Amino acid sequence: KAGVTQTPRYLIKTRGQQVTLSCSPISGHRSVSWYQQTPGQGLQFLFEYFSETQRNKGNFPGRFSGRQFSNSRSEMNVSTLELGDSALYLCASRTGHQETQYFGPGTRLLVL
């Protein structure tokens, strides 16, 4: 099976812009979670989607949003980018009934 894929792999944006990141889960996986990884804060949970519904949400401002499509692919959007949003954004998928999450390679976002 192909692993979790994320596009794009790298992005450079400027403050105030918005960005959309995409994640394709492992085939058959219906749950997609998003995480932000920074040197200062480590890996932090953003949200989880299951069957097109947001099932859980971390402590991030409303500028961070996401959605999931009927084929389980997911997107996350960050509006009004701030310098502190520079990070590696990771997507992880699982079947929805099992705990083990499998991560993609991440999208590295740099906000200038």
Place this chain on the structure above:
Amino acid sequence: GESVGLHLPTLSVQEGDNSIINCAYSNSASDYFIWYKQESGKGPQFIIDIRSNMDKRQGQRVTVLLNKTVKHLSLQIAATQPGDSAVYFCAENFGDTGRRALTFGSGTRLQVQP
């Protein structure tokens, strides 16, 4: 590029030795634990997991030990190889179905000396 903390605790071992990476978790209600390995520029890679009804689980060259009394998790890697060099994260999970989310530790950098 660097994707994890610059001041992580570091464990340096000789090739062929056994490695033990420790993790203190925070929530006594956590019932699922998982170890990931992250190489530079890559996403975390699943290594092994364990549920709270177990205290030991073995995989290929790896063993996870769980001590719920002191909220401690360890990852043992046998016959450590240069390819094991990476940052290792433990994570815990708790809560009702639908409200669960992994909480990650800060990570440990493993350096394997040839």
